[in-house]
Amino acid sequence: xxxxxxxxxxxxxxxxxxxxxxxxxxxxxxxxxxxxxxxxxxxxxxxxxxxxxxxxxxxxxxxxxxxxxxxxxxxxxxxxxxxxxxxxxxxxxxxxxxxxxxxxxxxxxxxxx
Amino acid sequence: xxxxxxxxxxxxxxxxxxxxxxxxxxxxxxxxxxxxxxxxxxxxxxxxxxxxxxxxxxxxxxxxxxxxxxxxxxxxxxxxxxxxxxxxxxxxxxxxxxxxxxxxxxxxxxxxxxx
Numbered sequence: 001x002x003x004x005x006x007x008x009x010x011x012x013x014x015x016x017x018x019x020x021x022x023x024x025x026x027x028x029x030x031x032x033x034x035x036x037x038x039x040x041x042x043x044x045x046x047x048x049x050x051x052x053x054x055x056x057x058x059x060x061x062x063x064x065x066x067x068x069x070x071x072x073x074x075x076x077x078x079x080x081x082x083x084x085x086x087x088x089x090x091x092x093x094x095x096x097x098x099x100x101x102x103x104x105x106x107x108x109x110x111x112x113x
Numbered sequence: 114x115x116x117x118x119x120x121x122x123x124x125x126x127x128x129x130x131x132x133x134x135x136x137x138x139x140x141x142x143x144x145x146x147x148x149x150x151x152x153x154x155x156x157x158x159x160x161x162x163x164x165x166x167x168x169x170x171x172x173x174x175x176x177x178x179x180x181x182x183x184x185x186x187x188x189x190x191x192x193x194x195x196x197x198x199x200x201x202x203x204x205x206x207x208x209x210x211x212x213x214x215x216x217x218x219x220x221x222x223x224x225x226x227x228x
Contacts, residue, residue, distance in 0.1 A: 042221060043220050044206065044208075096215065101159065
């Protein structure tokens with residue numbers, strides 16, 4: 001069994017300041033981990049994924065995440081928030097071939113001007 | 114690349130009618146597709162896994178006779194909500210597993226409103 005916990009349901013930052021969205025996972029085997037972003041009334045867009053290669057993963061739009069096995073974490077970061085980053089973010093865990101995906105509850109990111 | 118489409122994007126229907134939602138992978142083949150349901154301000158819930166040429170695998174608590182899934186080709190899966198009721202109103206999202214990438218690519222979603 002596997003699951004993810006997104007530690008914050010809502011994060012609010014000012015434009016130009018760093019973003020940190022926290023995610024902890026639980027998995028009985030080597031997982032694949034993903035971050036997806038969902039803008040209002042839209043589908044999900046893949047930001048980045050970790051699949052047992054480099055532990056620091058760079059994604060689109062300046063986002064990156066670091067896989068820390070000792071902490072079972074996969075936090076999403078961005079050095080400088082932009083207004084267009086305001087959205088819902090989902091941390092997702094799956095098995096190594098991308099099946100059995102389990103979604104976190106989501107973190108709503110608000111960016112203040 | 115890796116574009117997934119859904120049709121229709123939104124649908125309003127009367128209670129008791131059936132609604133079919135299509136999910137297509139436009140530029141790749143997908144042996145496996147997935148159907149999710151998302152309630153307002155909540156995360157996605159996996160409903161079923163659809164494999165081309167075989168029966169879908171449903172998650173616990175999902176009625177297979179209520180939500181009929183057909184995966185007739187490597188680029189198309191359909192979800193039919195039979196005898197829809199207001200409680201079936203939701204946002205339905207499909208995803209397609211792009212072979213060799215271990216990544217699911219998501220469609221834009223279909224918003225269903227049952228009156």
